[in-house]
Amino acid sequence: xxxxxxxxxxxxxxxxxxxxxxxxxxxxxxxxxxxxxxxxxxxxxxxxxxxxxxxxxxxxxxxxxxxxxxxxxxxxxxxxxxxxxxxxxxxxxxxxxxxxxxxxxxxxxxxxx
Numbered sequence: 001x002x003x004x005x006x007x008x009x010x011x012x013x014x015x016x017x018x019x020x021x022x023x024x025x026x027x028x029x030x031x032x033x034x035x036x037x038x039x040x041x042x043x044x045x046x047x048x049x050x051x052x053x054x055x056x057x058x059x060x061x062x063x064x065x066x067x068x069x070x071x072x073x074x075x076x077x078x079x080x081x082x083x084x085x086x087x088x089x090x091x092x093x094x095x096x097x098x099x100x101x102x103x104x105x106x107x108x109x110x111x112x113x
Contacts, residue, residue, distance in 0.1 A: 005039040015077040029057025
């Protein structure tokens with residue numbers, strides 16, 4: 001990883017940690033988030049994965065329309081570090097601890113790869 005990539009990665013972690021802390025307080029079932037990125041194609045390759053505890057809580061979150069608020073928060077934090085995505089929704093996905101446990105024995109590294 002180049003020095004500039006490390007700098008961007010640190011900024012991403014800081015911005016997304018803020019998102020995570022807010023989401024933990026405000027969204028039932030939200031557990032954590034992570035990001036995946038290929039710096040040779042940044043920011044187009046950026047993917048933010050929001051993890052919930054159960055499929056039930058994720059479905060409830062999506063049915064309430066809370067997705068728009070979380071998407072907006074992520075967009076604001078990324079914009080604050082100079083990352084402007086044309087369609088931020090395309091860069092965000094959702095998953096659950098429940099699905100990872102069932103399909104990958106709880107091994108997130110395997111699931112996200």
